[in-house]
Amino acid sequence: MNLSAPFVRHPIATSLLAAAMLLAGVAAYLELPISPLPKMDFPTIQVSAGLPGASPETMASSVATPLERRFGRIAGLAEMTSASALGATTITLQFDLDRDVTGAARDVQAAINAAAGELPPNLPSLPNYRKVNPADAPILILSLRSKTLPLAQVFDAANSVLAQKFSRIEGVGQVFVGGGQQPAVRVQVDPETLAGRDLGMEDVRVALASATSNQPKGAVSDARRSYVIDADNQLFGAAAYKKLIIAYRGNAAVRLGDVANVFDDVENNRLAAWIDGQRSVLMIIRRQPGANILETIARVKAALPHLTESISPAIDIDVAVDRTQTIRASVHDVEITLLLGVVLVTLVVFLFLRNGRATIIPSVAVPLSLLGTFGVMYMLGYSLDNLSLMALTISTGFVIDDAIVVTENISRLIEDGMSPRDAALEGSRQIGFTIVSITTSLIAVFIPILLMGGVVGRLFREFSVTLAVAIAISALVSLTLTPTMAAQLLRPLSESKQGRFYRWSEAAFEALTRGYDRALRVVLRWAKLMVLLTLATVALTVMLAIRIPKGLFPQQDTGLIAGSSQASQDISSSAMRAQQEALNAIVNKDPDVDHAVSFVGASNGSTGNTGTLFVALKPYAQRKSTPDQVIARLRPQLAKVAGVTLLLQAVQDVRIGGRSSRTQYQYTLEGPKLDDLQLWTPRLMERMRKLPILKDLNTDLQTSGLQLSIIIDRDTAARLGVTAQAIDDTLYDAFGQRQVSTSFTPLNYYRVVLEA
Numbered sequence: 001m002n003l004s005a006p007f008v009r010h011p012i013a014t015s016l017l018a019a020a021m022l023l024a025g026v027a028a029y030l031e032l033p034i035s036p037l038p039k040m041d042f043p044t045i046q047v048s049a050g051l052p053g054a055s056p057e058t059m060a061s062s063v064a065t066p067l068e069r070r071f072g073r074i075a076g077l078a079e080m081t082s083a084s085a086l087g088a089t090t091i092t093l094q095f096d097l098d099r100d101v102t103g104a105a106r107d108v109q110a111a112i113n114a115a116a117g118e119l120p121p122n123l124p125s126l127p128n129y130r131k132v133n134p135a136d137a138p139i140l141i142l143s144l145r146s147k148t149l150p151l152a153q154v155f156d157a158a159n160s161v162l163a164q165k166f167s168r169i170e171g172v173g174q175v176f177v178g179g180g181q182q183p184a185v186r187v188q189v190d191p192e193t194l195a196g197r198d199l200g201m202e203d204v205r206v207a208l209a210s211a212t213s214n215q216p217k218g219a220v221s222d223a224r225r226s227y228v229i230d231a232d233n234q235l236f237g238a239a240a241y242k243k244l245i246i247a248y249r250g251n252a253a254v255r256l257g258d259v260a261n262v263f264d265d266v267e268n269n270r271l272a273a274w275i276d277g278q279r280s281v282l283m284i285i286r287r288q289p290g291a292n293i294l295e296t297i298a299r300v301k302a303a304l305p306h307l308t309e310s311i312s313p314a315i316d317i318d319v320a321v322d323r324t325q326t327i328r329a330s331v332h333d334v335e336i337t338l339l340l341g342v343v344l345v346t347l348v349v350f351l352f353l354r355n356g357r358a359t360i361i362p363s364v365a366v367p368l369s370l371l372g373t374f375g376v377m378y379m380l381g382y383s384l385d386n387l388s389l390m391a392l393t394i395s396t397g398f399v400i401d402d403a404i405v406v407t408e409n410i411s412r413l414i415e416d417g418m419s420p421r422d423a424a425l426e427g428s429r430q431i432g433f434t435i436v437s438i439t440t441s442l443i444a445v446f447i448p449i450l451l452m453g454g455v456v457g458r459l460f461r462e463f464s465v466t467l468a469v470a471i472a473i474s475a476l477v478s479l480t481l482t483p484t485m486a487a488q489l490l491r492p493l494s495e496s497k498q499g500r501f502y503r504w505s506e507a508a509f510e511a512l513t514r515g516y517d518r519a520l521r522v523v524l525r526w527a528k529l530m531v532l533l534t535l536a537t538v539a540l541t542v543m544l545a546i547r548i549p550k551g552l553f554p555q556q557d558t559g560l561i562a563g564s565s566q567a568s569q570d571i572s573s574s575a576m577r578a579q580q581e582a583l584n585a586i587v588n589k590d591p592d593v594d595h596a597v598s599f600v601g602a603s604n605g606s607t608g609n610t611g612t613l614f615v616a617l618k619p620y621a622q623r624k625s626t627p628d629q630v631i632a633r634l635r636p637q638l639a640k641v642a643g644v645t646l647l648l649q650a651v652q653d654v655r656i657g658g659r660s661s662r663t664q665y666q667y668t669l670e671g672p673k674l675d676d677l678q679l680w681t682p683r684l685m686e687r688m689r690k691l692p693i694l695k696d697l698n699t700d701l702q703t704s705g706l707q708l709s710i711i712i713d714r715d716t717a718a719r720l721g722v723t724a725q726a727i728d729d730t731l732y733d734a735f736g737q738r739q740v741s742t743s744f745t746p747l748n749y750y751r752v753v754l755e756a
Contacts, residue, residue: 004428007480008421014484018368018477025371028378033292035383036327036558036653038462040455041289042078043101045108046134046174047071047091049127051120052268053736056702059084066118067091067127070111076104081659083700086608087736089127092134092659097458101131101289124739132173132286135660137562137651139293140300141321141597141614142283143275148314152266155181155281157311160748162283165307171287171296178282178599178612180271184739184751185238189260191734191756197254199247201733201756202726204260207246208741208752211235234743238264241752267751268737270573270608271601275320277584282320282597292383297324320595321616326559329620334389341396342366349404354502357489358411361482362403368481369399369474376469382462391466398442398467399474402435403482410486417492424487432479439475443468455656456552553654559620560651561627563587563613564662565600566698567644569705571609576600579644580611586637587615587646592623592630609702613646627651635695647696662698678703 007014049063064082068091071080076099082091095104108129116126144154159182163175189204217229235241242257256262273282287296308317345366350359370392382388410427414420446464449457523530567579580600587596593615600611617623617630625633627650638646647662659666669684671677681701688697710731712724732738734756741752 002425002429003432004479004483005425008424008428008483008487011484011488014480018481021368021372021375024375025368025373028375029371029384032374032378033383034294034328034331035292035385036330037385038383038387038459039290040097040458041133042097042455043095043099043104044131044133044289045093045095045101045105045129046132047093047108047112047127047129049089049091049119049123050087050125051123052087052739053732054087054120056084056086059087059089062120063123063127064089064091066115067112070115071108074104074107074111085702090134094133097455105129105131130174131288133289133655134286135655136286137323137558137560137655138284138321138614139287139323140285140297140319141616142285143318143320143597144281144283144315145275145278145318146312146315149312151179151181151279151281152183152264153312154315155179155266156183156748157315158281158283161310162307165303165310166283166285166300169296169299169303171291171299172285173288173291174286176284176286178271178284178597179273179280180266180268180599180601181281182267182750184265184267184753185241185262186265186269186753186755187241187256187260187262189734189754189756194259197247197249197259199249199254199259201730201754204246204256205729205733205738205740205754207244207256208241208754211241211244212741212743212752214744236743236745236750238262265753267739267753268601271599272577272580273597273599274581274584275318275597276595277581277588280597282599294324294327297322320597321560321614323558323560325619326557330386330558331384331389334386334393335384338370338389338393338396341393342370345396345400349400351505353407354505357491358407361407361485361489362400364485365403365474365477365482366396366400368477369470370395372473372477373466373470376473377466380465382466385462387460387463388466391463392470395467395470395474398471399477402438402474402478405435405438406431406478406482407486407490410483411490414490414492420490420492421487423490424483427486428479428483435475435478439471442471459553459654552656553652555628555650556652556654557620557626558651558653559617559627561615561617561631561648562651563598563615563646563648564698565598565611565613565644565646566662567609569609569702571643573601573608576609576611576644579641582641583611583613583638583644583646586641587613587634590630590634592617592625594618609705613648615648645698647698649696662700663696677701 007017047067049059049067051059051063054062060082064084067089068080068082071077071091071093074093074095076096077093078096079094080091082089084090093104093108095101112127112129119126144158146154155177159177163177166172166175187204187208189201191201194200194204212235213233215233217231217233219226219228221227235244242255242262244256245253246256246259247254273280275282285300287293304317308315346359346363349362350356353359373392373395377383377388406428409431410420410423413423413427418426446468449460449464451457452460565580565583567576571579577600580598584596584598587593595616596613597616598611598613601608615630617627631648631650634648649662649664669677669681671680678701681699685697685699688694710727712727714724717723717727733740733754736755738754739751740754743750743752
């Protein structure tokens with residue numbers, strides 16, 4: 001049976017079939033999305049809850065624990081981690097690879113609703129969730145600044161308008177507005193003046209909570225008209241709250257302004273953000289698991305001009321970090337490598353065949369096989385990424401083999417005297433089964449990779465399928481187009497002229513053959529020695545395989561560095577801002593740094609003595625150092641800033657797990673008792689610091705800060721009619737930045753913050 005005979009007998013139909021494959025491949029290549037790596041993200045959901053002023057222990061026991069009990073019952077949950085800090089809890093839920101993130105999100109929402117009755121009643125709002133992996137680096141960071149408007153108004157525009165609309169864009173998982181300048185009314189009570197009026201903090205809180213309301217009021221109607229009832233029942237701004245009457249003493253009204261300093265401020269004055277050393281508001285955008293980075297960024301940028309019309313023109317928006325540049329540059333480099341591979345393979349074929357007509361035949365098989373592979377990749381939903389393009393680069397050596405074998409066999413028959421057409425029919429018949437068997441054996445090599453599970457299998461599945469498809473298409477081309485072209489292009493040797501290059505190369509090949517013959521005779525003469533050398537080579541290979549460094553994926557140069565700063569646990573918020581500014585100044589001076597954005601504060605599960613830094617390096621062609629070299633250069637300079645440590649690591653595209661880390665590797669200690677962890681964590685850290693191969697050690701256990709302990713005399717409290725709940729409420733009113741009242745506008749809501 002000759003599979004190639006119909007194609008050789010119908011060259012025009014075969015040419016049209018090849019042209020169709022060519023056009024389909026070009027069209028598919030233009031439509032294929034670009035990404036750094038194949039889709040291999042775990043479905044991950046982040047749940048956040050806030051209770052201003054609550055200690056980490058309170059957040060862990062009263063907020064995190066009820067939620068974790070509910071989340072633990074969700075099907076397909078692979079990993080659950082939580083972090084509790086002052087006033088904030090963050091729980092990260094990572095599901096199995098096969099779990100749909102949308103279905104998992106519905107289960108998470110149901111679990112939050114079920115746990116609502118077990119959460120503290122004074123929780124400002126129910127916990128919220130986002131379909132985002134907090135361990136992933138942001139795909140886009142925007143900075144907002146204004147020369148005329150205060151940061152509070154800039155933050156309000158970003159939080160009320162831009163963040164809401166960006167969140168609705170397809171592929172966006174989370175929009176975090178850094179800098180925390182949400183406008184609010186701050187009420188700072190003078191306890192002595194308040195006590196002189198025979199009032200307490202709880203009296204002020206109750207008065208503020210009942211001073212503003214936004215409840216329905218109904219409507220009235222008569223025989224002809226209907227009227228909707230409205231009232232000025234909300235207060236806005238510090239000026240309105242100053243006049244608020246909180247009590248009467250001696251037939252005289254006690255207004256809030258008499259016992260407190262009331263002013264317009266921000267909701268949390270312990271937060272701050274910078275870009276290139278200047279105060280700003282940051283919009284940090286992360287993608288949903290599985291969303292294409294470049295497509296998501298393109299949608300955000302396309303919507304940005306329209307969205308900026310919704311905010312004040314006095315606000316300037318700049319792109320601080322953009323992942324598309326490095327991703328496109330990386331993919332472009334692999335594409336250039338692929339083209340060079342095709343050119344080099346063609347040159348090698350010409351060098352050995354020494355015939356332009358014969359070289360054209362197998363050389364056409366390479367681009368046609370690659371373009372056909374693009375069409376299959378498009379149908380499978382794959383992307384142009386580093387691994388799929390690497391598979392195509394490797395395949396250039398495989399896809400040309402079949403065509404060379406067919407061409408060589410047909411050429412041999414022509415040299416024996418057969419006509420080109422008869423030689424094409426007979427040669428393809430003789431070699432057809434060999435091509436099928438070679439292709440089958442090559443594809444069988446990738447079956448174990450296709451059957452691999454977990455993140456490694458998901459990561460390399462696209463690589464193996466792409467390579468297998470390219471090999472299969474090359475076999476198809478070799479059995480159809482190659483013999484057809486051979487029948488039309490090849491000529492008997494007597495009809496072709498042998499030039500000077502042919503004669504020179506023939507002499508070189510004859511010399512190479514003679515040299516190989518002599519070397520083979522020497523090897524056969526010393527057969528035992530050759531066996532010993534073979535065994536020594538195998539042993540050396542095994543030894544090197546054991547000693548060579550191992551890892552999941554090579555270290556990448558993504559052009560982005562992530563950093564986390566940590567100061568002493570008893571540092572104040574103002575001192576932490578000063579320390580962060582000192583670190584920012586050092587980083588911004590590095591010649592390879594393009595932009596540096598950072599923020600500090602107890603937000604999103606972080607503690608008040610920590611900060612976050614993202615460093616965007618200059619384009620690869622404009623800098624001389626890799627991210628690791630930049631980190632090594634900055635490390636001794638950053639160490640000069642006393643009282644704070646900045647840990648930097650190069651951002652990688654492959655990130656396993658849903659727990660963010662300040663360093664490249666994580667080691668988790670688990671135990672049934674917190675006391676055991678507090679005992680053994682410092683001991684483990686002390687031993688690890690003695691290892692010379694480790695640098696930048698850190699722990700997320702924050703238990704050495706200063707603490708003021710209050711011991712209640714319960715007998716005296718009972719005699720005076722003071723309950724433990726009243727003591728807690730008063731302390732919370734005075735020192736917890738307690739949000740005691742809320743005013744609503746069409747775009748957002750604004751808090752009233754009470755403190756001493």
